[in-house]
Amino acid sequence: xxxxxxxxxxxxxxxxxxxxxxxxxxxxxxxxxxxxxxxxxxxxxxxxxxxxxxxxxxxxxxxxxxxxxxxxxxxxxxxxxxxxxxxxxxxxxxxxxxxxxxxxxxxxxxxxxxxxxxxxxxxxxxxxxxxxxxxxxxxxxxxxxxxxxxxxxxxxxxxxxxxxxxxxxxxxxxxxxxxxxxxxxxxxxxxxxxxxxxxxxxxxxxxxxxxxxxxxxxxxxxxxxxxxxxxxxxxxxxxxxxxxxxxxxxxxxxxx
Amino acid sequence: xxxxxxxxxxxxxxxxxxxxxxxxxxxxxxxxxxxxxxxxxxxxxxxxxxxxxxxxxxxxxxxxxxxxxxxxxxxxxxxxxxxxxxxxxxxxxxxxxxxxxxxxxxxxxxxxxxxxxxxxxxxxxxxxxxxxxxxxxxxxxxxxxxxxxxxxxxxxxxxxxxxxxxxxxxxxxxxxxxxxxxxxxxxxxxxxxxxxxxxxxxxxxxxxxxxxxxxxxxxxxxxxxxxxxxxxxxxxxxxxxxxxxxxxxxxxxxxxxxxxxxxxxxxxxxxxxxxxxxxxxxxxxxxxxxxxxxxxxxxxxxxxxxxxxxxxxxxxxxxxxxxxxxxxxxxxxxxxxxx
Numbered sequence: 001x002x003x004x005x006x007x008x009x010x011x012x013x014x015x016x017x018x019x020x021x022x023x024x025x026x027x028x029x030x031x032x033x034x035x036x037x038x039x040x041x042x043x044x045x046x047x048x049x050x051x052x053x054x055x056x057x058x059x060x061x062x063x064x065x066x067x068x069x070x071x072x073x074x075x076x077x078x079x080x081x082x083x084x085x086x087x088x089x090x091x092x093x094x095x096x097x098x099x100x101x102x103x104x105x106x107x108x109x110x111x112x113x114x115x116x117x118x119x120x121x122x123x124x125x126x127x128x129x130x131x132x133x134x135x136x137x138x139x140x141x142x143x144x145x146x147x148x149x150x151x152x153x154x155x156x157x158x159x160x161x162x163x164x165x166x167x168x169x170x171x172x173x174x175x176x177x178x179x180x181x182x183x184x185x186x187x188x189x190x191x192x193x194x195x196x197x198x199x200x201x202x203x204x205x206x207x208x209x210x211x212x213x214x215x216x217x218x219x220x221x222x223x224x225x226x227x228x229x230x231x232x233x234x235x236x237x238x239x240x241x242x243x244x245x246x247x248x249x250x251x252x253x254x255x256x
Numbered sequence: 257x258x259x260x261x262x263x264x265x266x267x268x269x270x271x272x273x274x275x276x277x278x279x280x281x282x283x284x285x286x287x288x289x290x291x292x293x294x295x296x297x298x299x300x301x302x303x304x305x306x307x308x309x310x311x312x313x314x315x316x317x318x319x320x321x322x323x324x325x326x327x328x329x330x331x332x333x334x335x336x337x338x339x340x341x342x343x344x345x346x347x348x349x350x351x352x353x354x355x356x357x358x359x360x361x362x363x364x365x366x367x368x369x370x371x372x373x374x375x376x377x378x379x380x381x382x383x384x385x386x387x388x389x390x391x392x393x394x395x396x397x398x399x400x401x402x403x404x405x406x407x408x409x410x411x412x413x414x415x416x417x418x419x420x421x422x423x424x425x426x427x428x429x430x431x432x433x434x435x436x437x438x439x440x441x442x443x444x445x446x447x448x449x450x451x452x453x454x455x456x457x458x459x460x461x462x463x464x465x466x467x468x469x470x471x472x473x474x475x476x477x478x479x480x481x482x483x484x485x486x487x488x489x490x491x492x493x494x495x496x497x498x499x500x501x502x503x504x505x506x507x508x509x510x511x512x513x514x515x516x517x518x519x520x521x522x523x524x525x526x527x528x529x530x531x532x533x534x535x536x537x538x539x540x541x542x543x544x545x546x547x548x549x550x551x552x553x554x555x556x557x558x559x560x561x562x563x564x565x566x567x568x569x570x571x572x573x574x575x576x577x578x579x580x581x582x583x584x585x586x587x588x589x590x591x592x593x594x595x
Contacts, residue, residue, distance in 0.1 A: 051489045075492025082490075085483040088349060089537045102480050103492030155491070 002027050002187055003078060003159045008047050008057035009211075017043040019211035020057065025187050025204070027158075032202035032219065033191040036232050040211040041191040045161050048189065050074045075103035079152035080161045081145070084168060087136060094132040096147050097122055100154025122153035126180060142173030149180065162190040166197065195223060195249045207231055220247050263541065270548035277552050278329065281559035282321040286566050289313050298322075319453075327452040327516065328558040328572070329551040330460035332523055334467060334513045336550025338506040339524030340531070340543055341471055344478045345502055346407050352525040353510040356410075356503070357417025359519035361392020362511065363445050364421045364428070370441060371433045382515040389511035392417045397503070407485065410503070447520030447573030449558055456516050467509045468547055474502060475539035482537065520573045522580030523550055529587055553579075 002025060010018040018040045025031045033041045046052040047059055050066040059066040061077055079100070087096075100122065101115045123129045126146040131139065139147060145165055152160055162181065166174040174194070178201040181188055192198045198205055199219045207215040207222060209231045215222045228236040228249065235252040283289050297317045299305035338353035346355070354360075365388020366381050368374040374384065399413035429438055477498045480488040485495045513520075531545035554576070561575035 049490055051486065051495075070492075071489065071494045072492040075490060078490075080486075080490035082486055085487050087482045087484075088347065089482050090532070091482060091537050095537060096482075099480055099482065099487075099491060102476055105476060 003048060003059070003061050003189075005044070005048060005059050006057050008044075008054035008059060010043055010047055010052060010054050012043065017211050018047060018054070021206075021208070021211070021213045022057075023048070023189070023206060025159075025189060027187055028185065029203040030182050030188045030190065030201060032198040032205040033189060033208065034195065034198055034205050034231075035208035038210075039208040039231075041208055042163050043211070044208070045080070045163050045189070045191060048159075048161055049078060049080050072103045075155060077157055078159045078161065079155040079157035081148045081152050081163070081165050083164045084141075084144075085148060089136075091136045092132070093128060093134050093136060093139065093147050094119060094123070096136055097132075097150045097154050100151040103155060118154045118156060122150040125153055125184075126150045142169050142177065145169065145173070145177055146180070149177070153184070158186055160184065160186045160188045162188065164191050164193060166192070166194070195228070199223060199247050199249065223247065223249060267544055267548070270544075270552075274329065274548060274551050274555070277555045278322075278325045281325045281555050282317050284559050284563050285316070285321060287313070287316055289317055293317075323454050323457045324449050324452040324558065324562075325555050326457045327460050328449055328554040330457070330464045331449075331513050331517050331520055332527075332550035332552070332554025333547045334460070334464040334509050334550075335520060335524040336527040336531075336546040336553075337464070337468055337471055337543065338510050340528040340539070340546045341474075341478065341502050341506050342524075343528055344481055344539065345499060346411055347481065347484065348407075348411060349529070350525070351411070352521070353506065353513075354418070354519060354521070354524070356396050356414045356507060356510075357392040357421055358389045358507055358510045359514050360418045360421035360425065361395075362386070362389040362514040362519065363425045363441070364388045365391070366445075367425050367428045367433070367441050371428055371437050386511050386515035388421070389514055390507070392421050393503075393507040393511070395420070410499075445518055446571035447518040447576070448569075448571050449517050450569060452517075460513060460516050463509060463512045467505060468543070470505055471502070472540070472543055474498060475543055478502075478539040479537070518571075518573065520554075520576055522573075522576045522584075523554060526580045526584045526587075527553060530583065533587055533590065 005021060005023040007020045007022050008018055009016060009020050021040070021044055023031070033044060035041055047054050050059065050069070050071070053067050061069065061074065066074060097119050098115070101118060104115070120129070123132055126149050128143065128146055128150060131143065136144070136147070160181070165181070166177055169177065174197060178197055181190065182201045190202070202219050204217060205219045205222050206213055207227065214231060215227055223238065225236050225238060228234060235254065237250045237252065238247050239250060240246070241248055279291065279294060283291055283294055293309060293313055294317055296305065296307040296309050297314050300307060300309065301318055335353050339351070342351040342353065342355055343349055362385035365384040365386070368388070369379060369384030370381050379387070396410070396413040396417045399416060400409045403409050403413065429441060433441065477488070477493045480491045480493045489495045527550045528542065528546050531542050531549055535541040535545045557575045557579055558572050561570040561572050564570065
């Protein structure tokens with residue numbers, strides 16, 4: 001029993017951005033959402049988060065329709081990290097992570113021991129303990145994304161939704177971040193652009209095109225030259241790395 | 257625990273400073289009243305003593321200066337509070353209580369009553385201002401509802417409202433007002449605490465007190481807005497509901513204060529920044545700090561604007577701007593030095 005989507009559709013500004021998509025992630029797995037720009041990855045994540053409601057179909061959390069749950073209840077189970085959420089405020093890294101405790105606190109209660117433990121644990125997990133007292137805007141891009149992940153972990157969620165978390169990060173930080181995410185003991189649904197990262201870090205992938213699910217399953221089975229040509233409109237070859245035995249996607253330029 | 261005790265200590269210290277400020281401020285003015293006499297007058301009126309005092313001094317302190325100082329404190333508190341809330345909610349460090357066009361609406365309402373005689377004397381200048389302020393805010397809400405929603409939509413609707421109602425005010429003043437009326441309206445527009453009475457004190461203090469308590473319950477949710485509405489929503493905040501709720505609270509608060517004392521500028525813009533620099537970003541600290549700073553600041557600026565050009569009083573809004581801008585500049589420079 002986790003977060004499931006059952007044939008959800010969502011019409012936004014007269015356009016069907018999500019069209020009858022179902023998603024049943026295995027508990028603890030990392031699921032990649034793939035597809036070109038505008039294929040509905042972010043929209044599907046908004047539905048899964050419950051910040052938007054589907055026009056038909058339902059997103060359920062432990063069998064209960066998300067639309068009938070309070071925001072706070074959802075936030076105790078589902079955490080989200082978007083691409084590059086920024087702030088003008090002079091916040092300490094620890095303060096940012098502390099935000100993750102919001103759904104666990106009463107209106108006037110101060111910081112509990114529980115909060116302190118969760119915050120310290122989350123910082124530890126992403127390797128930012130030493131930077132807890134640094135100002136947010138002194139962090140690098142990679143550190144900021146890690147801090148956001150720590151903020152999400154402080155929520156103590158069972159499900160983690162990530163919308164292109166590696167955008168704007170250099171290759172080392174991309175790999176570090178996804179390694180971290182992959183090893184987290186939570187079910188993770190992550191929208192990704194980079195197919196090779198998806199092959200490396202995802203247990204399953206769901207490929208979207210124009211709001212519709214066109215393929216689902218293990219990345220090795222799903223990602224074929226035909227599918228990539230069909231969905232992304234580019235020519236690709238898949239080769240097997242003789243060392244790791246993992247697939248790699250090579251793209252062929254369309255020079256004329 | 258230690259941190260909480262420290263917070264309580266700071267709050268008590270702030271209130272003591274505020275009480276002392278009010279006490280000293282009422283001694284100042286063209287007719288000097290000693291601090292001892294002020295104390296005696298207060299004790300008499302509170303029914304704690306019966307000390308003989310001069311009737312003239314009693315009237316000056318109890319009927320003029322004290323109500324005025326208390327309304328000043330309420331205005332500083334309320335405007336500072338609205339500034340904090342709106343800056344955080346709209347994620348705009350330049351937001352102030354008047355960003356929603358409320359003060360322009362108030363001025364339109366006031367000139368319609370004061371110059372054109374709308375309402376036939378049934379509602380005074382303040383009543384007209386209050387109604388005008390609410391109309392302007394209603395305009396903003398409607399525009400937000402039927403345009404691009406979200407934070408940017410609110411600010412743009414506020415700009416439209418401000419421009420529209422300012423234009424209406426100018427139109428009425430230009431076309432219909434004589435110079436006396438114009439001067440009266442201008443004085444009031446700049447913010448003025450002339451002739452405050454005890455019923456003004458009762459209204460402003462009670463509305464502001466309720467506002468502070470209500471906003472403190474939203475402190476946590478406001479913290480969550482630091483990274484925008486999407487992050488706030490993912491942290492379990494019901495964004496649409498809390499935004500509407502806080503916009504309504506700040507609009508009512510601002511409308512009440514503007515209808516009593518005019519649009520006193522800079523308090524709501526500058527003091528939240530000062531409070532954040534002193535105590536960090538958490539709203540459970542920033543709100544109380546802004547509230548106390550705002551009250552103390554306004555009491556002193558008002559006292560200054562009464563005294564400096566005596567017997568001609570300076571509109572208190574001019575005073576807050578003259579003091580507020582340099583303070584703001586200092587804060588900016590300090591921020592740069594620290595970064």
